[in-house]
Amino acid sequence: MATSTTKTGQPLDRAAIDSVLRRRLFYTPSFEIYGGERGLFDYGPPGCALQANIVDLWRKHFVLEEDMLEVDCTMLTPEAVLKTSGHVDKFADWMCKDPKSGEIFRADHLVEQVLEARLKADKDARGVKVEVDEAKEAKKKKKISQKAEKLDDALVQEYEETLAKIDNYGGDELGELIKKYNIKGPTSGAELDPPKAFNLMFQTQIGPSADKPNGYLRPETAQGQFLNFQKLLEFNQQSMPFASASIGKSFRNEISPRSGLLRVREFLMAEIEHFVDPEGGKKHPRFEEVKNTKLTLLNRKTQLSGSTKCDEVTIGDAVASGLVDNETLGYFIARIQDFLLKIGVDKTKLRFRQHMANEMAHYAADCWDAELFTTYGWIECVGCADRSAYDLTVHKEKTGAALVVRETRAEPLVVEEFQIDLNRKKLGPKFRADAKAVESAVDALSQDLREKLSLELEKSGKIEVPTPGVGSGTTELEKDLIKIEKRKRTEHIREYTPNVIEPSFGIGRILYSMMEHVFWIREGDGSRGVLSFPPAVAPTKVLLVPLSSHPDFKPHTKKLTHRLRRVGVSNKVDDSSASIGKRYSRNDELGTPFGITIDFQTVKDNTVTLRDRDSTKQVRASEDEIIDAVKSLVDGEETWDDIAKRLPAFEGQEVE
Incomplete structure (x- = not known):
C-alpha cells in the first residue's frame, strides 16, 4: 500500500498528527477518566x-x-x-472470534490486515525500500507477527487480487480465505471460529x-x-x-x-x-x-x-x-x-x-x-x-400509506387490460375467514396470468388461483364466482413511486481524513505542525496578537475583536507573554489561517499587519483595509496572492 504524504512531500506521521489533534483538543476519547470506551x-x-x-x-x-x-x-x-426497510435482517457485518483469547474481529478487516502485513514482509525480504507509517507498523508488529519472508510471485499476485476484491466477499468466502491463508488469532495463534453475521x-x-x-x-x-x-x-x-x-x-x-x-x-x-x-x-x-x-x-x-x-x-x-x-x-x-x-x-x-x-x-x-x-x-x-x-415501495406495502406521486396526464392514456369481477355475495359465505385473503390474491394477479386464466375459465368453467397462506396454496374458483374480461379504461391521472x-x-470520517490531508510540518524552529484548513472551515479565522501587554494596545485589540465579529469572522486574542513567533506557531497547529499584529505603529496611525499562516508573509494597511481583506479571504472572494498584490508587504517583526 502507498504511503500517505503531506503537501510538502514528507511521509505523514500519524503519531505526530494525533499528538497535535489531542493536545489541541480537537477530539478526545469519551469517558477517559473511567478508562474510556472504544469507538466513542x-x-x-x-x-x-x-x-x-x-x-x-x-x-x-x-x-x-x-x-x-x-x-x-x-x-x-x-x-x-x-x-420493513430490511435493516433488522440484513444490516450486518461478518465477525469471527478467537476462542482462546476471546477477541472478536471483523473478518474482512482481519484478512486485509494479515495479507497486507505479509506483502510488506515480502518486500522487506526482497530488499525493496518502502516508506512506512512507523506508528502503524509498530502496532501491526505487536498484533501480528510476520517474518520477513519472500513469497512466491504467483502468491503475491493472488494476495493483491484478493485485497482488490475484499469488499465483495460474503461470510462463507471470508471463512474459506481464513482457512486457505492459515490466518490465526493474532495474539493466541489459535484457529478462529467461522465468520458469523452480526447486526450493527x-x-x-x-x-x-x-x-x-x-x-x-x-x-x-x-x-x-x-x-x-x-x-x-x-x-x-x-x-x-x-x-x-x-x-x-x-x-x-x-x-x-x-x-x-x-x-x-x-x-x-x-x-x-x-x-x-x-x-x-x-x-x-x-x-x-x-x-x-x-x-x-x-x-x-x-x-x-x-x-x-x-x-x-x-x-x-x-x-x-x-x-x-x-x-x-x-x-x-x-x-x-x-x-x-x-x-x-x-x-x-x-x-x-x-x-x-x-x-x-x-x-x-x-x-x-x-x-x-x-x-x-x-x-x-x-x-x-x-x-x-x-424504500417507498416496502413502506407503502406494509402500511398502505400513499407514498406515491399522482400527476394529471397531459394527454389521457387509454389502457387495454384484463379486469376481474368477483361475486362477493357468494365468495364470503363459501370461503368465510379466508375470503379476504382470496380476494387479495386475485387482485394481485399479473396481466399475463389473468390472460391465461381467462382462457382456462372459458374452456373448463373453473380455474386454480395461487393463494399463498390459504389451504394448500391454491384455490379453485368456478365461473359463478369470477369473471375475467379484456376491457379498455382511460387514465387521466398517472400514479408512480419515485426512485431515490x-x-x-x-461527517466524522470526512473531518479526520481532511485533517490528515491539510497537516504538514514546518521545517526549522522545532519542526512544528501546521493544519492548513481553508479559511471557510477553519475553527478560528483570525488570531489577534498585541505586540506586548502595553495598555495602549488594549483599545485597538478590543475594537478589532468587535469589528471582526460584526462581519461574522471568528477571532481570538493571544496576549500572553510568549514571543509573537511562538504565539503564531501554536495557532498554526489550530489551523488559524490569519493573524493580525497590533504594535506601536498601530497606536500612531491605525495600521496593522496581516499574516498568512501557510507562507508566513505579511502585509500592512489600515484597520479598514485589513478587515475588508480578511472578510474577502474568509468568504472565498480573494486569495492571499490577490491580497499581497494590492496591499503593501511588511518585512518587520515575526519569528521570535
Whole structure:
C-alpha cells in the first residue's frame, strides 16, 4: 500500500498528527477518566467549530444551492420500521472470534490486515525500500507477527487480487480465505471460529411498558425522510423532482472499532434523498453544468479483475458509456467532489469506487463511494447510491400509506387490460375467514396470468388461483364466482413511486481524513505542525496578537475583536507573554489561517499587519483595509496572492 504524504512531500506521521489533534483538543476519547470506551469520542472546542463549519458549508453547497427541504427526524426508531426497510435482517457485518483469547474481529478487516502485513514482509525480504507509517507498523508488529519472508510471485499476485476484491466477499468466502491463508488469532495463534453475521444496530426499549427491546437507535437518517415523503411532496406543492436533506446522529455497534474517528459507534451523518421520476432515464436539469468535471473512478469490473487501477474520466463520458447509471447519480457524484475539494481534501487522495455486487446494500441499484486516502488506507467517506424505489415501495406495502406521486396526464392514456369481477355475495359465505385473503390474491394477479386464466375459465368453467397462506396454496374458483374480461379504461391521472438517489456523508470520517490531508510540518524552529484548513472551515479565522501587554494596545485589540465579529469572522486574542513567533506557531497547529499584529505603529496611525499562516508573509494597511481583506479571504472572494498584490508587504517583526 502507498504511503500517505503531506503537501510538502514528507511521509505523514500519524503519531505526530494525533499528538497535535489531542493536545489541541480537537477530539478526545469519551469517558477517559473511567478508562474510556472504544469507538466513542468527544469533540473539543476546535473540533466542534471545525465540524460546525463543515456542516454549514454542506448546507450552503447542497441544501441552499439545490433548494432542498431539510427535516430533522427522531433518532429512536420502532422495530417495525427497520424490519420493513430490511435493516433488522440484513444490516450486518461478518465477525469471527478467537476462542482462546476471546477477541472478536471483523473478518474482512482481519484478512486485509494479515495479507497486507505479509506483502510488506515480502518486500522487506526482497530488499525493496518502502516508506512506512512507523506508528502503524509498530502496532501491526505487536498484533501480528510476520517474518520477513519472500513469497512466491504467483502468491503475491493472488494476495493483491484478493485485497482488490475484499469488499465483495460474503461470510462463507471470508471463512474459506481464513482457512486457505492459515490466518490465526493474532495474539493466541489459535484457529478462529467461522465468520458469523452480526447486526450493527443498537436495540433499545421505547416506553416504560415494553418488557423487551422494541426499537433501535437509527443506523442512518434516511428512513425518517422516506416516511415523511407524502408530507414533503405536499409541502413542495406536488412538484417533482425534489430533494430532502437531514443532518443528525446515527449509531452502529461496530464489531472492533480500532481506527480513531474513522470507525466509531456514534457519528454525525448528512444525507440527501433526491426523489426522481423513473421514466425518462433519471435525467437531471443541471447535468450540463457538471458534465466536464473530471473524476478518478475505480469501476466494478477493474476490481473483479484483481486490480485497483483508476481511470480519470469526465462524468459526462462516464454517464454516456453507462459506467455511471444515470445523470442524476452522476450529477451528485460531481457535486460531492466539488464539496470535498472546497473543505480542503487533497484531490490526489480522492477516488470514487463502484460497489461490487456482493457488497451492494440490499436496496441499491448502483452505488459509488467517495474514498479518501489516509494513513489507514482508502477510507469510504461518502456513499452515493441509486436506491431505486425500494424504500417507498416496502413502506407503502406494509402500511398502505400513499407514498406515491399522482400527476394529471397531459394527454389521457387509454389502457387495454384484463379486469376481474368477483361475486362477493357468494365468495364470503363459501370461503368465510379466508375470503379476504382470496380476494387479495386475485387482485394481485399479473396481466399475463389473468390472460391465461381467462382462457382456462372459458374452456373448463373453473380455474386454480395461487393463494399463498390459504389451504394448500391454491384455490379453485368456478365461473359463478369470477369473471375475467379484456376491457379498455382511460387514465387521466398517472400514479408512480419515485426512485431515490441518495448521497450519504459521514461527517466524522470526512473531518479526520481532511485533517490528515491539510497537516504538514514546518521545517526549522522545532519542526512544528501546521493544519492548513481553508479559511471557510477553519475553527478560528483570525488570531489577534498585541505586540506586548502595553495598555495602549488594549483599545485597538478590543475594537478589532468587535469589528471582526460584526462581519461574522471568528477571532481570538493571544496576549500572553510568549514571543509573537511562538504565539503564531501554536495557532498554526489550530489551523488559524490569519493573524493580525497590533504594535506601536498601530497606536500612531491605525495600521496593522496581516499574516498568512501557510507562507508566513505579511502585509500592512489600515484597520479598514485589513478587515475588508480578511472578510474577502474568509468568504472565498480573494486569495492571499490577490491580497499581497494590492496591499503593501511588511518585512518587520515575526519569528521570535
